[in-house]
Amino acid sequence: MLELKNINKYYNSGTVNEMCLFNNFNLTIKDHEFVSVIGSNGSGKTSLLNIICGSIATDSGNLIMQGSDITGEKEFRRYRKIGRVYQNPAMGTCPSMTILENMSLADNKGKPYNLGSGTNRKRAEFYRESLRQLNLGLEDKMNVKVGSLSGGQRQAMALLMSTMTPIEFLILDEHTAALDPKTAETIMELTDQIVKEKKLTTIMVTHNLRYALEYGNRLLMMHQGEAVLDKSAAEKAEMSIDDLLGVFNQISIECGN
Amino acid sequence: MSILLGVLEQGIIYAIMALGIYITYKILDFPDLTADGSFPLGAAVTAAVMVKGVNPYLALVIAFAAGVLSGIVTGIIHVKLKVRDLLSGIIVMTGLYSVNLRIAGKSNVPIFNMETIFDNAGLNNVLPESVASYQTLFVVVAVALASKFALDAYLKTKSGYLLRAVGDNSVIVTTLAKDSGFVKILGLAIANGLIALSGSVMCQQQRFFEISMGTGTMVIGLASVIIGTNLFKNFSKVRATTAVIIGAVIYKGCVAAAIKFGLSATDMKLVTAVLFLIILVLSRGRVKKVKNNA
Ligand SMILES: Nc1ncnc2c1ncn2[C@@H]1O[C@H](COP(=O)(O)OP(=O)(O)OP(=O)(O)O)[C@@H](O)[C@H]1O
Numbered sequence: 001m002l003e004l005k006n007i008n009k010y011y012n013s014g015t016v017n018e019m020c021l022f023n024n025f026n027l028t029i030k031d032h033e034f035v036s037v038i039g040s041n042g043s044g045k046t047s048l049l050n051i052i053c054g055s056i057a058t059d060s061g062n063l064i065m066q067g068s069d070i071t072g073e074k075e076f077r078r079y080r081k082i083g084r085v086y087q088n089p090a091m092g093t094c095p096s097m098t099i100l101e102n103m104s105l106a107d108n109k110g111k112p113y114n115l116g117s118g119t120n121r122k123r124a125e126f127y128r129e130s131l132r133q134l135n136l137g138l139e140d141k142m143n144v145k146v147g148s149l150s151g152g153q154r155q156a157m158a159l160l161m162s163t164m165t166p167i168e169f170l171i172l173d174e175h176t177a178a179l180d181p182k183t184a185e186t187i188m189e190l191t192d193q194i195v196k197e198k199k200l201t202t203i204m205v206t207h208n209l210r211y212a213l214e215y216g217n218r219l220l221m222m223h224q225g226e227a228v229l230d231k232s233a234a235e236k237a238e239m240s241i242d243d244l245l246g247v248f249n250q251i252s253i254e255c256g257n
Numbered sequence: 258m259s260i261l262l263g264v265l266e267q268g269i270i271y272a273i274m275a276l277g278i279y280i281t282y283k284i285l286d287f288p289d290l291t292a293d294g295s296f297p298l299g300a301a302v303t304a305a306v307m308v309k310g311v312n313p314y315l316a317l318v319i320a321f322a323a324g325v326l327s328g329i330v331t332g333i334i335h336v337k338l339k340v341r342d343l344l345s346g347i348i349v350m351t352g353l354y355s356v357n358l359r360i361a362g363k364s365n366v367p368i369f370n371m372e373t374i375f376d377n378a379g380l381n382n383v384l385p386e387s388v389a390s391y392q393t394l395f396v397v398v399a400v401a402l403a404s405k406f407a408l409d410a411y412l413k414t415k416s417g418y419l420l421r422a423v424g425d426n427s428v429i430v431t432t433l434a435k436d437s438g439f440v441k442i443l444g445l446a447i448a449n450g451l452i453a454l455s456g457s458v459m460c461q462q463q464r465f466f467e468i469s470m471g472t473g474t475m476v477i478g479l480a481s482v483i484i485g486t487n488l489f490k491n492f493s494k495v496r497a498t499t500a501v502i503i504g505a506v507i508y509k510g511c512v513a514a515a516i517k518f519g520l521s522a523t524d525m526k527l528v529t530a531v532l533f534l535i536i537l538v539l540s541r542g543r544v545k546k547v548k549n550n551a
């Protein structure tokens with residue numbers, strides 16, 4: 001279970017550009033929940049994920065993960081239990097390392113990074129097998145530097161890499177936005193499969209309303225740092241894309257943009 | 258012939274240092290000016306312990322360790338105290354000037370008439386008399402190759418992968434639940450260890466320590482790295498570490514040629530600066546790779 005309690009977050013505090021993004025924000029995510037998060041640009045989706053992962057500090061409030069308060073815990077320690085794919089495809093892989101090296105690096109998460117051999121040849125077949133699911137032909141390019149892959153190919157790899165080792169939470173920030181429609185579909189299905197197989201508690205930010213409705217068992221809509229809509233699996237099943245688009249527009253109009 | 262030999266010897270000694278710069282500049286993406294202090298640090302430590310009768314090979318190890326410490330200091334200033342990369346190096350470099358003087362005792366310490374890694378009873382017995390004039394070259398090549406192969410091997414370990422990852426995209430190191438700051442400190446430590454090792458070899462080869470011998474180390478190292486890696490850019494078979502060593506020799510050769518064609522040694526700093534600017538413009542400097550947390 002993940003609980004955000006009375007989170008306050010200001011950007012640029014103490015300057016003329018001061019802006020309050022979250023004001024007493026509360027959110028509870030139960031184990032094995034798969035939450036799709038939608039919302040307009042600048043509504044605070046990425047910031048919310050950054051707060052959960054500890055990439056940015058909050059001004060006040062508490063973050064409770066599985067009963068223990070992790071508000072002050074360092075970002076890198078939180079990732080022992082969290083896997084994350086970023087909005088920016090460049091963030092999830094190392095461009096100057098090969099596909100094989102990237103996969104090996106990710107495969108070692110949770111174990112010591114010592115003087116043992118960086119790549120375990122015996123695992124290469126397993127990596128190739130996982131890459132094959134992406135249908136991008138990456139399994140035949142094991143020794144190609146990731147920097148020469150396209151953004152979408154990198155993003156697909158980033159998903160595999162972030163979920164390779166045992167984790168409990170999966171944080172996805174528009175992870176299909178950089179992909180072509182067909183690959184996006186493949187990746188979304190793969191995501192769903194991974195989440196179910198590994199029983200991950202997942203937060204997925206997306207601008208694709210269809211994905212938000214089709215996948216996951218809870219739907220959040222963010223607006224100006226607030227969760228203006230929170231639908232359970234049953235309520236979500238009743239909604240159509242048009243309903244959702246309607247709510248989306250209505251909220252935007254009410255707030256004058 | 259002897260000029261060529263001199264160029265090779267000096268070039269390969271600087272190549273050991275350039276391997277260190279390769280780690281900071283190419284792998285960590287960190288312009289580390291500590292080098293200008295850690296190179297003479299290695300020499301100062303070497304002169305100081307050798308005057309006390311310490312074995313010259315052991316002096317190499319002690320110099321390496323001293324360099325590691327200086328790298329750790331730069332790393333801590335940058336990572337923990339959040340000082341910008343270039344400035345952290347400048348701070349440590351400046352401080353090391355005094356430290357080096359303290360260690361050596363004075364600004365110029367000769368170590369003539371002493372056994373060195375180039376000239377000692379054991380080595381003279383092993384190598385035949387006929388190759389005596391190449392003895393120095395043999396030894397510097399041995400040290401440089403040992404450093405190169407050790408570095409190559411390290412970069413293929415798990416720890417080495419993490420080091421390569423942190424310069425590439427430090428975010429990924431964090432998401433692997435590792436402290437990226439610690440990895441940076443580790444990289445700076447290894448790099449400055451190699452740079453001080455190079456200083457130790459230089460001190461033993463020229464048989465004296467001199468306080469200003471570190472001036473321009475970083476620039477020479479950078480020039481070597483950039484020449485080497487750009488020259489072999491299209492040869493994926495040539496390892497970057499090999500390219501860097503060749504780059505250092507070429508750089509030293511260019512400098513020797515410039516002096517041969519009438520430039521005085523005092524003009525060299527200007528030539529180096531101009532050369533360096535040209536290289537930087539040609540390779541278009543550093544580009545920030547990844548925006549944070551988007
Ligand atoms: N580092 C920062 N400094 C100042 N303001 C910021 C910073 N990061 C985000 N903001 C502001 O916080 C608000 C929320 O940004 P955030 O990136 O969380 O939006 P988002 O919902 O992820 O948007 P998008 O859909 O465009 O990705 C925006 O108004 C943005 O300008």
Ligand SMILES: [Mg+2]
Nearest residue numbers: 045046047087
């Ligand atoms: Mg965002």
